[in-house]
Amino acid sequence: MSLLSITFFIVGASIVGALLVIIRAHQYPAKVRKAQEYLDNGDIAKASEIVKLVLERKKDYVPARYLRAQILIQQKQYLLAIAELNGILSIPDFDKYVGELDIHYHLADLYHETQQWQKEVEEFRIILQFNPDDINANYRLGIVLYRQHDYTGSKDYLLKAVTLDPALSDLYAPLGICLYNTGEYGTAENFLIKAVETNATNYEAHYYLGMIFKMKKDYTAALEMLGKARNDRRYFDKSQYAIGQLYFDNDAYSKAIEELEKGLPYIKDNTDEGLAYRYLLAECYEMENKIPEAVHHWEKIASINPNYRSTQVKLDDYKSILENKNLKFLFTSTMAELQPLITEIIAQLNYSIVYKKEVSANEYMYKCFSVKRINEPPVLINFIRTTRDITEGQINTFYQRMLEEKCKSGIYITTSKFSINAKSQAANKMIEIMDGRFLQKTMEKIKGKKG
Numbered sequence: 001m002s003l004l005s006i007t008f009f010i011v012g013a014s015i016v017g018a019l020l021v022i023i024r025a026h027q028y029p030a031k032v033r034k035a036q037e038y039l040d041n042g043d044i045a046k047a048s049e050i051v052k053l054v055l056e057r058k059k060d061y062v063p064a065r066y067l068r069a070q071i072l073i074q075q076k077q078y079l080l081a082i083a084e085l086n087g088i089l090s091i092p093d094f095d096k097y098v099g100e101l102d103i104h105y106h107l108a109d110l111y112h113e114t115q116q117w118q119k120e121v122e123e124f125r126i127i128l129q130f131n132p133d134d135i136n137a138n139y140r141l142g143i144v145l146y147r148q149h150d151y152t153g154s155k156d157y158l159l160k161a162v163t164l165d166p167a168l169s170d171l172y173a174p175l176g177i178c179l180y181n182t183g184e185y186g187t188a189e190n191f192l193i194k195a196v197e198t199n200a201t202n203y204e205a206h207y208y209l210g211m212i213f214k215m216k217k218d219y220t221a222a223l224e225m226l227g228k229a230r231n232d233r234r235y236f237d238k239s240q241y242a243i244g245q246l247y248f249d250n251d252a253y254s255k256a257i258e259e260l261e262k263g264l265p266y267i268k269d270n271t272d273e274g275l276a277y278r279y280l281l282a283e284c285y286e287m288e289n290k291i292p293e294a295v296h297h298w299e300k301i302a303s304i305n306p307n308y309r310s311t312q313v314k315l316d317d318y319k320s321i322l323e324n325k326n327l328k329f330l331f332t333s334t335m336a337e338l339q340p341l342i343t344e345i346i347a348q349l350n351y352s353i354v355y356k357k358e359v360s361a362n363e364y365m366y367k368c369f370s371v372k373r374i375n376e377p378p379v380l381i382n383f384i385r386t387t388r389d390i391t392e393g394q395i396n397t398f399y400q401r402m403l404e405e406k407c408k409s410g411i412y413i414t415t416s417k418f419s420i421n422a423k424s425q426a427a428n429k430m431i432e433i434m435d436g437r438f439l440q441k442t443m444e445k446i447k448g449k450k451g
Contacts, residue, residue, distance in 0.1 A: 028054055032063045044071055062088055062097040069106065078110050085110070101130055108140070120144055135164045139171065146174045151181040169198045173205040180208045188212065196225075203232035207239060219246055237263040241277050248280065253287040254361075260284065275301055275308050282314075289362050289385050291318050291331045318387065326443045327436070330385060330415050335362065342366075342383050345442050349411065351379060362386060367405055380407040384414050390433075392421035399429045415439060 031050050038047035048071055054064040065088050072081035085103050088094050108123035124141035127134055142157030155178040162171045172195035179188035189212050195205035210225030223246060226239040240263030247256035260281040267274040282297035295318050301311045321327040330338065335358075342364070346353060351368035359365050362385040370376050380402045384390070395412065402410045409430040412418075417435050418426070426433045 028058060028061055029063065032061075032067055035064075035067055039067065039071060039074070044074060047071055060091050062091055062094045065091075066098045066103075073106070073110070078113050082107065082110050082114070101127060104130075112144075117144060117148060133160075133164060135161055135168075138164070139168065142171070143174065146178060151178040154178050155182060169194070172198065173202050176205060177208050180212065185212050185215065201231075203229045203235060207232070207235040210239070211242060214242060214246060219250065222246060237266045237277065238273075239263075241273075241280065244277075244280055244284070248284055248287075251287075251360075253284045256284045257281065257288065269300065269304055275305060279309060279311070286314075286387055289331050289387070291321055291328075291387070294318065295322065321387070324440070326440050327415070329443075330439070331387075335364065335385070338385075339364075341443070341446075344446055345413070345439070346381060348442055348445065349381075351381065354378065359384075365401060367407070377408050378405070380405050380410040382410065382412045384412075386414060386416050389416055390414050390418045390422045392419065392425050395422045395425040395429065395431060399425075399431065402429075402431075413439065 031054050035047040035050035035054075038044075038050070047067070051064050051068045051071065054061055055068070058064070065084060069081050069084040069088070072078075072084060085107055088098070089100070089103060094100075104123050104127050108120050108127070111117070111120035111123060121141065121144055124137050124144070127137040128141065131137070138157045138161040142154045142161060145151075145154035145157065155175065158171050158175040158178060162168050162175060172191045176188045176191035176195055179185075179191065189209065192205045192209040192212070195202050196209060199205075206225045207229035210222050210229055213219075213222035213225060216222075223243065226243050226246075229235045229239040240259055244256045244260040244263075247253070247259065260277070263277065264281065267277045269275065269278065278297050278301055282294045282301070285291075285294035285297065295315065298311050298315050298318070301308050302315060306312050321331060339356075343353060346366060346368060350371050352371050354367045354369060356364055356366045359382075364383050366381040366383070368379050368381055370379065380398075382398050382401075384394075390412065398410060398412055402408075409432070411432045411434065412426065413434045415436050418433050423433065425431075
């Protein structure tokens, strides 16, 4: 073969090769489009076959790899799809064929499906670097962080999303809850009100709104919101606890007991929330002077955590009451049943009762005259059944009653003790004080006479 023939052969082969490359280059997009048609029509097998053939000849052909990632997603092979999409991101000039944002949105979805929460967050942060005003990215990143209880991180994204699109009413509740947990109660209240107005069955929003009203001491509104929140099992015992606190703060101890008892079957005693719930119930029984019931709950707490608050101290104090017959009688009898005993105690002090008045469920006031000094002004006697030390405030309140009843002196009798400040106030206001020890001695004296 001549040199000229060889030259023509080489040139011809090169031209043919170049033409084949050009033809194939034009065939790849057409083949991928055909594969896309098959995929759109639900024929995954044919789409996969075409993509496989294309990638065998051109392994980094981005449109084919992107279509393979979509096929893997439809087949729910999420981990393989993640690997494919990350592989595309490493190919130079991949963005000539597919938008980088589209890939990151796919990856965010896939990380969500595979519960790789931190990577999902990272993808949304990348998306927002491209477009800080992307409503969908702000929305979804805010929700992801909210579900992770990252309220500080979530708040700004949710606020941005709802500012960009106020129609996103489903964000009102999570945004309100985030603001509540970051201490921005005023703004939280506004969003939570919108949440319950747009969805009357959003009981989670009712709960947090109730807690805000409770802090504001708007007890009527708080009770209404917390009452509705109980429809959500997740918030039943929490709402009952908050309702119990409301009644406790307003001295409605019997009502608090009634509500707290309803939630008692649902609490978990071995949690901090469960212990706090039972402790509040015990305190309510204590304030109602139902010592056996209070002791029952403190014993339950002590069996789980004996160091919880002042449980052991209270148990020691109240067991000594229950083991003392006289004190036990004072705390296990009704105030009506105690009236004869109180009348006898007052008689032992040489006073005769003119009239009596109920101050509260555990407190009575008696206006009396001295049987030995008939011409002296009347004296006001106060009897209160309690296990708590009498405070300076209680002495001052009693003094105001003395003035109203036109009594120059008074006697304050309690089943417990007096604080140092209470003793000081009593001495300055012509009030004689008599504590639990006095009662025990007087009761023994009365018993001795009757015996």
